[in-house]
């Protein structure tokens with residue numbers, strides 16, 4: 024007598040078991056569910072096969088049905104979203120938790136539709152790439168931003184694996200998806216907190232460093248003063264052989280050199296600790312900032328639009344610092360529009376080439392603009408028009424940009440609003456390549 | 466008494482040498498120590514003079530050394546040299562009995578003036594200490610009976626009253642009293658009274 028379970032189990036291929044192990048070892052509940060789902064899918068195939076072979080065995084069929092029913096119950100009541108998708112992204116099946124996740128009222132709202140309809144545009148490519156890999160036989164985990172059927176923005180994480188038919192052909196993607204929004208927000212908050220801390224830390228280390236340097240320099244300087252005073256006193260009171268002055272004067276020279284050495288160390292230290300220059304894609308920095316200012320923008324009903332230049336050469340920057348600059352500018356824009364209660368709130372970030380060796384980043388908003396009488400002061404330390412403002416945002420941003428060899432300026436937009444632009448030097452190797460290209464053309 | 470010495474404790478050898486060069490220009494004797502511990506190990510408290518001490522030093526700080534000296538009842542005047550922004554430390558040092566402090570970078574005349582004052586204070590202190598010690602030695606040389614007689618003399622009692630109170634003859638009291646005057650090198654009764662009061666206060 025045939026046992027449906029063992030037949031089903033036999034049909035679970037080695038590679039299936041491998042990813043099963045992979046996902047289960049990953050420690051996720053999702054892994055277990057995927058395992059069950061695979062078993063379920065296999066069961067259906069086994070059912071078909073058995074039916075072909077021994078259609079007269081009613082009892083076997085009953086058993087299979089019972090098992091399938093049991094698995095289905097587990098999946099239906101599973102608190103996380105479980106779904107099957109076809110290679111073109113069409114949603115084939117989805118459990119109640121899945122319906123809730125995408126804000127669907129009934130299965131028909133989503134089944135038969137393409138999954139891309141709920142994936143945020145900037146994540147469609149990433150999503151497609153992961154689908155492609157699953158249909159090549161891989162198990163994958165990916166994150167994406169979703170815009171649900173009710174236009175709710177949510178962060179999701181999917182564990183996906185291929186489902187194969189009896190002949191081993193992959194016919195569907197099985198995905199377990201989890202809502203990561205809260206987790207993301209916590210992460211984002213932690214990150215913002217950290218940036219803030221880094222800023223405070225940098226400022227306080229500068230203070231501490233200044234004290235340390237003052238103390239260090241005081242040593243050779245007071246030694247020099249003491250030696251020199253001692254010489255003067257002896258010369259005044261007379262009766263001393265000139266050779267006696269040789270040694271203290273040598274000490275004076277030595278101490279002056281020591282002071283110079285200390286200053287050299289300070290300069291090296293500042294250079295090393297302040298800027299970690301690396302060639303990076305400026306668009307990538309912009310995207311990163313958009314990600315972690317998203318929550319704030321959304322809270323103030325602000326839309327962030329990106330018009331990022333194509334094929335921009337990499338810029339040579341400390342990305343954390345440049346992130347901080349863009350972050351300050353975006354935050355200022357969001358704050359200005361919220362404070363002025365602007366009806367339409369848009370921040371537009373553009374990147375483009377500037378001259379032959381610079382990239383320009385532009386942050387524009389549809390806010391109140393900056394009054395002509397104060398536009399020259401906005402970069403000053405402690406200049407603020409906000410009740411809670413410190414007035415450091417733009418001042419810090421300017422010193423960061425300038426320490427990178429760039430420039431920053433503020434303008435009022437021709438059709439209202441404010442435009443902040445800054446430039447960054449592109450990385451050196453590329454300059455030379457550009458120059459080479461130029462000279463070839465000429 | 467030996468020549469006063471300026472003791473310099475500074476972990477920065479160049480600074481210590483420069484201080485020596487400066488202070489020797491006013492013909493003072495100088496000794497330098499590279500650390501507070503080295504000073505504790507090498508200092509002979511019978512030397513008069515003053516201590517010029519850097520507040521900030523690795524290991525035992527200037528303030529720590531001050532505390533240790535106080536615990537050992539060594540009262541050499543201390544002039545602290547403080548760095549930029551060490552005002553709080555300076556205040557603590559003064560509260561703990563330091564003689565004075567100068568802030569780096571300092572004026573040389575300022576430092577030398579303070580050193581001279583500190584040395585003078587130390588000499589004065591040592592003079593008084595010596596007097597007091599001498600006085601104590603004199604008192605110790607008295608017999609118990611002579612002490613009794615002295616105490617009553619100081620209270621202003623007549624020979625007769627003392628004789629009555631101690632149950633001695635007036636003659637015996639007279640002898641004791643002459644002996645006390647002699648041992649204490651006192652020229653008069655008022656001298657003796659002053660000495661007794663000084664000893665009492667010490």
Ligand SMILES: Nc1ncnc2c1ncn2[C@@H]1O[C@H](COP(=O)(O)OP(=O)(O)OP(=O)(O)O)[C@@H](O)[C@H]1O
Pocket residue numbers: 351355356359388390391392393401402406407408409411412413414415416417418441
């Ligand atoms: N996009 C903008 N639109 C209108 N005004 C702006 C904009 N950006 C900056 N400002 C003006 O410039 C001032 C200084 O900005 P800055 O970022 O230096 O300080 P802040 O935002 O007031 O305080 P914080 O130190 O918290 O950033 C602001 O108070 C505001 O008046």
Ligand SMILES: [Mg+2]
Pocket residue numbers: 351354355415416417
């Ligand atoms: Mg700001």
